[in-house]
Amino acid sequence: MGDQKKILIVDDDNRNIFALRAVLKARGYDCLSAAGAEEGLEILAANGEIGVVLMDMMMPGMDGYQAIAKMKQNPELRHLPVIAVTAQAMMGDRERCLDAGAVGYVSKPINVEILTELLSQHIK
Template sequence: MTSASEAPVKPVILLVDDAPENLFLISSLLKDSYRVKAATGGTRALEILGNSPDVGLILLDVMMPVMDGYQVLQAIKDNPLTRDIPVIFLTALGEGSDTAHGLSLGAVDYLSKPVDAPMLLQRVSQHLRRQSSAA
């Protein structure tokens, strides 16, 4: 039970996108209910995951330089310490084959950009609840 002096611990979300404006927009949507860690690329995201065992969900862009989202997801799934963290792809790619590919690699969901704020908040909440009930 949380005492009056302790605030409830907010779930941690790792947001990965190479566009600073997307990081700002999505962080702004999430910051009231979640602690948001942001990375501007796949390499940085993997560094954060290595140092942050408290990440509960990852929002991952697909189209990024150096490492695309599919490569980042593969690295996450290959690591026993991170493979169970749910990953939601956020992308401008809208083809069914893109969605199928992301889901086949282990993503739990796929949301299109531009982000629909109520949908994003609903899906984040839904996947975090699933994750906490599975733990």
């Protein structure tokens, strides 16, 4: 998996980043992380090796919905798959994330099997 694209984890909670990195690394994925949407967008602008973004939707400052909107405005990032990761699992939240431009949705606590299946569909 040496030539595999990287996963960018964008989450304002370091515990979530730590847990996701550990699980994904154990499954052979290479991960980068950002503690907020602004930092995530900076990493995306500087790193062309990212193949998918795991985006926390509820963050202070710029939230995941705003970050996805900014990505969709950028021709270089427009087609990069974003999987929404959120603690919100209320009726309509999945649809709201998909309508915002996410290609998939997982709720916290994350079901690793569902996440792995989504990643296999969207990372080359």
